[in-house]
Each structure stands twice: as C-alpha cells, then as structure tokens.
Amino acid sequence: xxxxxxxxxxxxxxxxxxxxxxxxxxxxxxxxxxxxxxxxxxxxxxxxxxxxxxxxxxxxxxxxxxxxxxxxxxxxxxxxxxxxxxxxxxxxxxxxxxxxxxxxxxxxxxxxxxxxxxxxxxxxxxxxxxxxxxxxxxxxxxxxxxxxxxxxxxxxxxxxxxxxxxxxxxxxxxxxxxxxxxxxxxxxxxxxxxxxxxxxxxxxxxxxxxxxxxxxxxxxxxxxxxxxxxxxxxxxxxxxxxxxx
Amino acid sequence: xxxxxxxxxxxxxxxxxxxxxxxxxxxxxxxxxxxxxxxxxxxxxxxxxxxxxxxxxxxxxxxxxxxxxxxxxxxxxxxxxxxxxxxxxxxxxxxxxxxxxxxxxxxxxxxxxxxxxxxxxxxxxxxxxxxxxxxxxxxxxxxxxxxxxxxxxxxxxxxxxxxxxxxxxxxxxxxxxxxxxxxxxxxxxxxxxxxxxxxxxxxxxxxxxxxxxxxxxxxxxxxxxxxxxxxxxxxxxxxxxxxxxxxxxxxxxxxxxxxxxxxxxxxxxxxxxxxxxxxxxxxxxxxxxxxxxxxxxxxxxxxxxxxxxxxxxxxxxxxxxxxxxxxxxxxxxxxxxxxxxxxxxxxxxxxxxxxxxxxxxxxxxxxxxxxxxxxxxxxxxxxxxxxxxxxxxxxxxxxxxxxxxxxxxxxxxxxxxxxxxxxxxxxxxxxxxxxxxxxxxxxxxxxxxxxxxxxxxxxxxxxxxxxxxxxxxxxxxxxxxxxxxxxxxxxxxxxxxxxxxxxxxxxxxxxxxxxxxxxxxxxxxxxxxxxxxxxxxxxxxxxxx
Ligand code: HEM
Ligand SMILES: [Cu+2]
Numbered sequence: 001x002x003x004x005x006x007x008x009x010x011x012x013x014x015x016x017x018x019x020x021x022x023x024x025x026x027x028x029x030x031x032x033x034x035x036x037x038x039x040x041x042x043x044x045x046x047x048x049x050x051x052x053x054x055x056x057x058x059x060x061x062x063x064x065x066x067x068x069x070x071x072x073x074x075x076x077x078x079x080x081x082x083x084x085x086x087x088x089x090x091x092x093x094x095x096x097x098x099x100x101x102x103x104x105x106x107x108x109x110x111x112x113x114x115x116x117x118x119x120x121x122x123x124x125x126x127x128x129x130x131x132x133x134x135x136x137x138x139x140x141x142x143x144x145x146x147x148x149x150x151x152x153x154x155x156x157x158x159x160x161x162x163x164x165x166x167x168x169x170x171x172x173x174x175x176x177x178x179x180x181x182x183x184x185x186x187x188x189x190x191x192x193x194x195x196x197x198x199x200x201x202x203x204x205x206x207x208x209x210x211x212x213x214x215x216x217x218x219x220x221x222x223x224x225x226x227x228x229x230x231x232x233x234x235x236x237x238x239x240x241x242x243x244x245x
Numbered sequence: 246x247x248x249x250x251x252x253x254x255x256x257x258x259x260x261x262x263x264x265x266x267x268x269x270x271x272x273x274x275x276x277x278x279x280x281x282x283x284x285x286x287x288x289x290x291x292x293x294x295x296x297x298x299x300x301x302x303x304x305x306x307x308x309x310x311x312x313x314x315x316x317x318x319x320x321x322x323x324x325x326x327x328x329x330x331x332x333x334x335x336x337x338x339x340x341x342x343x344x345x346x347x348x349x350x351x352x353x354x355x356x357x358x359x360x361x362x363x364x365x366x367x368x369x370x371x372x373x374x375x376x377x378x379x380x381x382x383x384x385x386x387x388x389x390x391x392x393x394x395x396x397x398x399x400x401x402x403x404x405x406x407x408x409x410x411x412x413x414x415x416x417x418x419x420x421x422x423x424x425x426x427x428x429x430x431x432x433x434x435x436x437x438x439x440x441x442x443x444x445x446x447x448x449x450x451x452x453x454x455x456x457x458x459x460x461x462x463x464x465x466x467x468x469x470x471x472x473x474x475x476x477x478x479x480x481x482x483x484x485x486x487x488x489x490x491x492x493x494x495x496x497x498x499x500x501x502x503x504x505x506x507x508x509x510x511x512x513x514x515x516x517x518x519x520x521x522x523x524x525x526x527x528x529x530x531x532x533x534x535x536x537x538x539x540x541x542x543x544x545x546x547x548x549x550x551x552x553x554x555x556x557x558x559x560x561x562x563x564x565x566x567x568x569x570x571x572x573x574x575x576x577x578x579x580x581x582x583x584x585x586x587x588x589x590x591x592x593x594x595x596x597x598x599x600x601x602x603x604x605x606x607x608x609x610x611x612x613x614x615x616x617x618x619x620x621x622x623x624x625x626x627x628x629x630x631x632x633x634x635x636x637x638x639x640x641x642x643x644x645x646x647x648x649x650x651x652x653x654x655x656x657x658x659x660x661x662x663x664x665x666x667x668x669x670x671x672x673x674x675x676x677x678x679x680x681x682x683x684x685x686x687x688x689x690x691x692x693x694x695x696x697x698x699x700x701x702x703x704x705x706x707x708x709x710x711x712x713x714x715x716x717x718x719x720x721x722x723x724x725x726x727x728x729x730x731x732x733x734x735x736x737x738x739x740x741x742x743x744x745x746x747x748x749x750x751x752x753x754x755x756x757x758x759x760x761x762x763x764x765x766x767x768x769x770x771x772x773x774x775x776x777x778x779x780x781x782x783x784x785x786x787x788x789x790x
Contacts, residue, residue, distance in 0.1 A: 017357035018434075019770060027359040027433040034425045038463045045467035045497055049482060057488060134480040134487075166481065167488040173480035177471065 013209050025211055032215045036222050039185075043226055046181065050174050050233065053167075060167030063140070063148040064175070065238035067132060069123060073235040076119050077227065083112035084224045091217040094210035099200060102213065106197045109220065113190045120183055127172070134173045140165055175234055182230060185223045192216050256664040256743055261761040263664075276361035277764055282347035283662070284368050289339055290731075292375060296330035297727065299323050304686075304717040312704035320703035321388035322404065326378075328391030333413050334375055336647050337505060340512035341458075342371070342423060344654045345451045347662060349427060351755040352445050354436025354773065356765045359429040363422050370419035377412030381405035390701065392502070395483035395494040399475040406476055414469045417462045420508070424458030427451055436754070438773035445753055445777050446535055450515025453539035457504045457511075457546060465501035468494065492557055499550035507546040509643050510610075511539055513650025514581055517603055520653055521585050523751040524600040525592025528778040531584040538577035545574040555626045564623055571621035578614055582607065597749070598672035602653025605680045609645030613638060616691065631701070634694025640687045648679070652730060659734065660748045664760045665741030671733040679726035685719025752778050 011021055018024040054061045086108040093101030131139035145163060196216055205213055262279045272280060302323045306314045315323065346364070350357050358364050381387050387409045389398040398406050431452050471482045481487025483494040522529050529535055551559060551567030585607065616638045619625045629635060660666055689712040698709050705713065747756040754771060
C-alpha cells in the first residue's frame with residue numbers, strides 16, 4: 001500500500017491513511033480551526049450570559065467591577081501579550097529549523113503563562129479575603145458601596161442607585177466562572193507547551209514538519225484573545241460610568 | 246473503478262477488518278473506523294435497551310389511572326432517565342456514530358477518517374459519559390427531566406444531578422469530536438473526481454449534522470458547566486434569588502437542543518436517500534435540492550429555539566418571530582419528502598426490508614412533521630404544551646424518524662458490515678411489527694394530549710384510561726419489534742449466507758469492495774468519474790464514465 005504514496009510520505013510523522021504529507025497537513029489545519037470555533041462558542045455562551053446580566057443590573061455590575069484591581073489586570077494583560085509574541089517567535093524558530101530558538105521561546109512562553117497564573121492567584125486570594133467569593137459567606141458591605149458611590153460621584157454618574165447584593169454576587173459568579181475557565185485553558189496550554197519543549201529538544205520538529213508547534217501557537221493566541229475580551233469587560237468597562245449621564 | 250473483488254473467495258479465507266486481528270485489545274485499541282463503528286453499535290444498543298427498560302416502567306405505571314406502581318418521585322426519576330438515556334446516548338449518536346463512522350470514509354474513497362485516534366477517543370468519552378449517567382442511576386437517580394430546567398436542577402432537586410450532568414457534558418465532547426472529524430474528512434479526503442455534487446446524500450446529511458454538533462454542542466457544554474458550578478459551589482447564575490434568570494438557562498439549553506433534534510434526524514434522512522434511490526433504482530429527484538436542504542435545515546435549526554419557550558414568559562414579539570421562523574424550517578424538510586416521493590414515482594420499486602423501513606420513516610416523519618406545525622402555531626401550542634400531544638409529536642419525529650432510519654440503514658449495510666445476509670422474512674416481519682406497534686403506542690397520545698392529559702404525571706383521570714391502555718399495549722408490541730432484529734441479526738452473523746460485495750446491486754463506492762471490507766478499505770484510492778446513484782433505468786441516460 002505504501003508504494004502508492006508519494007516520496008514525501010516517508011516522513012516519520014506521516015500517517016498512512018493520507019495520500020500525501022500535504023493532505024495530512026491540510027486536514028489537521030482545518031481540524032484545528034474547527035476546534036477553535038468550538039472554543040469560541042464555548043466561551044460565547046458565557047459572554048452572552050455576562051452581557052445580558054450586565055445590561056440588566058448595570059449598577060450592581062459596576063459596583064462589583066470597581067473592586068477589581070486594574071493594576072494587576074493591566075500587568076497581566078501585558079504579560080499575556082508578551083507571551084503571544086514569544087509564542088510567535090517559537091513558531092518562527094520551528095519554521096526556520098532553529099532548535100535553540102524554538103526551545104528557548106517555548107520556555108519563555110511557559111514562564112510568562114505561569115506569571116499570569118501567579119498574579120491571578122494573588123487576585124483570587126484578595127477576593128477570598130474580602131469575602132467576594134460567591135457563596136454563604138459572601139459580603140459586599142458599606143465600605144465597597146461607599147467606594148463605589150465616591151467613584152461614581154467623581155465621574156458624575158447618575159446610575160449609582162440600585163445596587164443589590166444578589167446581583168453583585170452574580171457579577172462575581174461570572175467573574176470567577178469566566179476567568180476560571182480562562183485560567184483552566186492556560187493550564188492546559190502550559191501542559192501542551194511542556195510536551196512540545198520535550199519533543200523539540202529531542203529534535204522532533206523540522207522545517208518540513210512543525211505542525212504541532214503551529215497549532216499550539218494558534219491555541220495559545222486564542223486563549224490570549226479571550227483575555228483581551230475579558231479584561232475590558234470585567235475590569236475596565238465600568239470606568240466609563242457616568243460618561244453618559 | 247479499481248477494487249474489483251472475486252465473490253468466490255470465502256470470508257473465512259480472505260483477510261478483512263473483522264479477522265485482521267484477534268482479541269479484546271485489538272478492539273479496544275483499534276483506530277479502524279469500521280471497528281469503532283461496531284464498538285458504537287454495541288454500546289448504543291446497550292444504552293437503547295436501558296432506556297427501553299425505563300420506557301417499559303413508564304408504560305406499566307400508566308396502565309392504570311392511579312399512581313399505584315411507584316411513587317411520583319420514583320416516576321420522575323424513571324422518565325428522566327428514560328429521556329437522558331434515549332436522547333443523549335441513543336438518538337444523538339445512533340446513526341452518525343455507527344453508520345456514519347462505518348460508511349463515510351468508504352463512501353468518499355478514503356482509507357479512514359482524518360483523525361483515527363481522535364475517533365477512538367470519542368468512543369471512550371462516550372463510554373465515560375455513559376458510565377457517569379449510569380452512576381447517577383444506581384446511586385439514586387435524577388428527577389429533573391432530561392431538560393435540566395433551573396432553578397429546580399440547581400437548587401431544589403435533591404437527586405443526583407451532578408453526575409448525570411457531567412455524563413452529558415462528557416458525551417457532548419464525544420459528539421463535538423465526531424462532528425469535527427467528519428467535517429475535516431469530507432473536506433480533505435475525498436477521492437479524486439469525487440466533487441461535492443457527486444457525494445452520496447448520506448454524506449451530505451452527516452456533514453450538515455456535523456456542523457450542528459460542532460456549532461451547537463459547545464453551547465450546551467458551557468450551559469451544563471454553569472449548572473454544575475451553581476449546584477456544586479452555590480454560585481448564582483440562573484438562580485432567581487440571586488438575581489439570576491432561569492429563562493436564560495432555557496434559551497441556552499434550547500439553542501443547542503433544538504438543533505440537536507436535527508443532529509438526530511438529518512443522518513436518518515441521509516439513510517433515506519440511499520435506501521430510496523437503491524430500491525427504486527433511480528437517482529434522487531432534485532439531488533442538489535436535497536443536498537442543500539440538509540444544510541438549510543442545519544442553519545435554520547439554530548434560529549427557532551424559542552418555540553420551546555412559548556409559555557415560559559418570553560416576550561410576545563419574540564414568540565411571534567420564533568413561530569414564523571419555525572414554519573420556515575419546515576420547508577427544507579418538506580423539500581426532502583417531496584423529492585423522495587418524486588423519486589419513487591415511476592421507479593422500479595422493490596419491497597425489500599430496508600425499503601419497508603424507508604416507507605415507515607416517510608409515514609412517521611410526515612405525521613410528526615405535520616403535528617410540529619400545530620405546535621409552531623402560538624395559539625395551539627399554548628393549549629397543548631406539556632401535554633401528551635408534545636410527547637407524541639417528538640416521539641414520531643425523533644424516535645419514529647431515527648429508529649426507522651437506523652434500522653433501515655443497519656439492514657441495508659448489514660451485508661457489508663458482516664459479510665452475511667439476514668433472513669428476509671423475519672426482517673420484513675420486524676419492520677411491520679415496529680410500524681404497527683409504534684403507531685399504536687404513540688397515536689393515542691396525540692388524542693390524550695389534545696384532551697388535556699399533561700405529561701410527566703404518574704396518575705391521571707379515569708376517562709383517559711382506554712387510550713393509555715392502548716398505548717401501553719402498543720408499547721409491548723413495539724418491544725417485540727425491537728427484539729426481533731436483535732435475535733436474527735446476531736443469528737445471521739454466524740449462520741447467514743455469504744452476501745458478496747453488492748447483494749442489493751446498489752451504487753456507491755462502499756459496494757465496490759469486498760464484504761466485509763479490508764482494513765484499509767482501498768488498495769488504491771479510486772478515481773470517481775460518475776454521478777452519485779448512477780442507476781441505469783429505462784428513463785435515464787447512462788452517464789459516461
Ligand atoms: C417502547 C417505547 C417507548 C415508550 C412506551 C415511551 C414512553 C414515553 C413516555 C410515556 C414519555 C413521557 C414521560 C412523561 O413526560 O411523563 C416519554 C418521554 C420521552 N421519550 Fe419515550 N417511550 C418509548 C420509546 C422512546 C424512544 C425509543 C426514545 C428515544 C429514542 C424516546 C425518547 C423520549 C424522550 C426524549 C422523552 C422526553 C422525556 C422528558 O421530557 O422528560 N422514547 N416516553
Ligand atoms: Cu424545537
């Protein structure tokens with residue numbers, strides 16, 4: 001059966017139910033993009049829920065949002081964008097057959113990802129200490145409300161009324177669900193990248209065959225893009241409170 | 246084309262996918278799409294039997310008006326498990342995971358699906374999901390109904406919601422990966438010359454169903470994750486006490502679950518096209534229309550979820566829009582039925598078993614579809630919502646449609662799968678018994694529903710008894726009808742006469758190879774030079790090839 005295949009087909013990564021290496025590459029690329037589409041829909045469900053509730057419970061969501069630490073969020077955004085860059089450089093390394101570059105930038109990407117998760121853990125701890133984790137011990141006291149009112153007055157907002165405990169809790173439920181799901185994706189990504197590092201060091205990739213690196217890169221960029229939406233929606237958008245009184 | 250086979254060679258002496266390897270390991274670690282199809286066939290049959298067992302309990306309880314056999318709590322668990330098993334572990338995977346898996350690569354001239362390991366992984370996910378669902382049964386059951394409506398499922402039910410929900414989540418990933426695999430395979434692995442409009446309609450139908458699996462299932466997945474989080478960690482997303490909105494759950498749920506109905510029915514429609522053309526020896530009338538109607542159904546299917554929520558408190562305007570859109574979705578389905586009928590017209594129709602199932606499909610699907618139009622009408626729906634009218638409707642469509650397609654297809658391709666013929670007489674009998682039993686079971690339910698008997702109750706007023714007894718009697722006939730194929734098909738695997746490559750003299754690449762096919766399907770990838778269904782009957786000019 002093999003002899004009917006073309007010569008390029010003798011690459012060790014070639015799977016024999018394909019006709020050519022090219023066909024195999026096209027199939028896996030399409031598969032990866034389809035997978036990313038399912039991921040978009042997966043997060044899309046949560047974004048829908050968030051947008052609906054934010055629309056209904058504007059004041060409560062604004063109050064909840066103002067307790068998030070924009071500095072840490074911004075820092076993390078920068079970290080993630082940086083990791084996208086290092087990931088792209090890693091793919092470039094694979095493409096041009098520079099093994100050292102590939103391994104180095106993969107490790108750098110992993111480190112940046114870990115930094116992001118570390119900062120996220122710090123933020124979660126704060127939320128935990130402030131009793132902003134939804135559940136029986138959830139609290140959102142006068143302290144936070146005063147802060148919210150000050151901010152809102154400063155920004156000359158008219159929408160400072162109607163903060164409800166349950167609705168604020170809803171905000172935090174979504175905050176944890178969405179950032180948690182995002183963090184889970186990062187953890188999986190770090191796992192995948194670690195495998196790639198190991199394989200790359202054993203010389204598994206070459207300019208003829210580096211598809212797994214490419215797809216891991218696509219995945220990593222996708223996860224970053226999700227954050228690019230999460231950050232403004234959760235942290236920033238309320239800073240505009242009052243701009244349209 | 247290339248792989249001509251000598252019929253004389255006995256299936257014992259020839260190497261094929263069934264005897265290529267022996268032992269349990271060779272099956273559990275296989276990446277051959279045909280063996281994986283058989284793994285699905287066995288597991289799906291098992292889940293169907295389990296769901297059927299719950300159906301028997303339902304019908305026994307409803308034999309008498311009093312709730313005398315089980316408590317209402319137990320009854321809630323029984324119909325929930327019936328629904329979950331049947332919908333998520335039988336109806337959704339049935340045709341695509343078994344027949345689709347087996348046939349799609351062969352029909353398009355490929356050696357396997359694009360991602361054979363992912364295909365095996367899908368089966369394992371499916372089984373793990375099934376285990377979770379069964380775990381919830383043996384540890385006390387779940388009583389939310391297969392729809393998991395919140396806030397009951399997240400807050401008030403004290404049954405095993407979490408394992409059941411996780412089971413469905415996991416099985417959902419299996420369905421996503423199957424769909425992804427099919428789409429990539431159809432796009433990238435068609436044999437040379439096999440253009441899109443030469444594809445068998447079965448492939449088109451599964452392609453469209455795969456689109457829904459890939460685009461819809463993730464939304465169900467996240468919805469279930471949110472239910473899980475809410476129940477496990479008491480965070481509120483759908484809980485009205487915390488400002489959440491249960492209606493939002495229903496939107497998300499039906500955004501998947503309405504299209505899911507088409508995941509179930511589209512592949513069966515694909516089977517219909519194959520059967521009807523093969524047994525009337527004609528190309529399907531209006532091939533392109535039938536092909537595109539599959540895609541149209543998939544697309545429209547995403548726009549009509551709100552017709553499940555007419556009485557849930559969504560706005561009147563939303564309800565009106567959903568009502569109108571629901572009528573639109575009937576059009577592509579009708580296109581198919583009309584084109585099949587037109588194909589039969591002046592065809593040389595032969596009444597073999599698969600064709601009997603095809604006729605059964607046409608009858609049941611038409612009744613189911615027409616009553617769907619009643620339900621899509623706002624006013625009527627308000628009257629019959631949550632009555633047995635709805636139960637009858639979705640059983641006609643989903644169960645009638647899918648089982649007729651599934652069994653019809655299974656009979657048609659059985660000689661290909663096993664290399665053996667089944668006893669025709671018994672097979673015809675089973676088709677007949679199933680059709681009669683089905684109508685006797687579910688037709689009275691239309692009447693019951695119209696008269697106002699609500700669904701999901703274990704007791705009912707005296708005056709409904711006659712119709713309920715009819716329905717229960719029909720259910721026992723139906724059960725016999727389902728058991729028959731189990732016996733004679735198993736029998737035929739050992740004792741059936743050898744079938745040869747193409748016992749029905751049908752067209753399509755899968756019939757050009759030996760039965761059972763060799764592990765890699767094709768020695769040499771075939772080059773296709775003719776239209777699908779090139780049956781040369783008197784009315785048709787042979788296509789040059
Ligand atoms: C012997 C055959 C069957 C009988 C007697 C039967 C009976 C019933 C009854 C009485 C209900 C309504 C329960 C209620 O709402 O109170 C029901 C629900 C349902 N059945 Fe069947 N059924 C049969 C076969 C099937 C099959 C083969 C499938 C799928 C392949 C199926 C799928 C469903 C679904 C999805 C529901 C909805 C459950 C719910 O809404 O909670 N049924 N069935
Ligand atoms: Cu629907």
